[in-house]
Amino acid sequence: MDERIRIVIADDQKLFLESLATFLRNYADDIEVVGKARDGAEAVELARALKPDVILMDVHMPVMDGVAATGRILAELPTTKILILSTYDEDEYVRKALGLGAAGYLLKDISPTELIASIRAIKSGAMQISPHVVGKLMRSILDEEPARHGRGEGDIEGFETLTRREREVFSLIATGCDNAQIAESLHLAEHTVRNQVSMIYSKLGVQDRFQIIQMANRIRYHE
Numbered sequence: 047m048d049e050r051i052r053i054v055i056a057d058d059q060k061l062f063l064e065s066l067a068t069f070l071r072n073y074a075d076d077i078e079v080v081g082k083a084r085d086g087a088e089a090v091e092l093a094r095a096l097k098p099d100v101i102l103m104d105v106h107m108p109v110m111d112g113v114a115a116t117g118r119i120l121a122e123l124p125t126t127k128i129l130i131l132s133t134y135d136e137d138e139y140v141r142k143a144l145g146l147g148a149a150g151y152l153l154k155d156i157s158p159t160e161l162i163a164s165i166r167a168i169k170s171g172a173m174q175i176s177p178h179v180v181g182k183l184m185r186s187i188l189d190e191e192p193a194r195h196g197r198g199e200g201d202i203e204g205f206e207t208l209t210r211r212e213r214e215v216f217s218l219i220a221t222g223c224d225n226a227q228i229a230e231s232l233h234l235a236e237h238t239v240r241n242q243v244s245m246i247y248s249k250l251g252v253q254d255r256f257q258i259i260q261m262a263n264r265i266r267y268h269e
Contacts, residue, residue: 051169054081054096056089056112057104057131062154066102074162086110086118093119093126099169103148105132105139113142120147127168131161135179144221145259150174151221175221177231204250205261212249215242219258 053070057063067079081096083089087109093101101119103112110118116128127149132139140151149168152161153176164174208216211232218228225243229236252258 050076050078051100051165052078052080052096052098053100053102053165054083054089054092054098055079055102056083056086056092056107056115057102058084058107059104060084069158070162073158074165077162077165084108086112086115089115090118093123097123098126100127100129100149100165102131102165103128105130105134105143113139113146116143116148117146129164129168129174131156135176135182137182140179140182140221151179152176153178173221173223175223179221207249208246212242212246215239216246216258216261219243219246219255220261 055063055067057066063082063084067082070077070079080098081092083092085107086103089101089103089107089112090110092098103116105112107115112130112132116130119126119128124147128143128147130139130143130148130151131154132151133154135153143151150164150173152164152174156164156176168174214232215228218231223231225236225239228234228243229239232239234242246258247253250258250261252261
């Protein structure tokens, strides 16, 4: 049985694209680069044609950016794992990508060996978020929350009942962290995190982490 991870790389910088493809071919026997795209539209077409396991997706590309391409691909191929690989850590890109269902968001300063490990983890179902991105998003969500009040339909029922610690856990859940990662980030015992997560679910009336991600996006983007 072939256990190789079939991936497509989408990046408009030819040198980076070719170098990454060559590295993966040479140093990861279980990863097969089946396609390379120079823009988001081409990434969508390759995803349709090749149905890869994982797509490494840049953000800023011509014709269609990586976030828009992520939305298009996952709408048609929901089991495909998309790992955003970008030089940008802006909240707008991160939140939109994760909200659309991207399985991870890593910065391009990651080491090649860490990237290989992340691809394998993504294929296995684990979220992969750069620690810097996690910290920035956590601070952003906490800073934005006090300004929410009075926005009417955009308000999230029950959010104001969360303690500050619960809001920290909420923000880490929203970035895709599992309980072990949250415990490490906040220097808590894992059983304490489990209790916090249960309390958050109860207060917000949610049943899973995907609903938390949707709520986090609503805090940022009120319609």
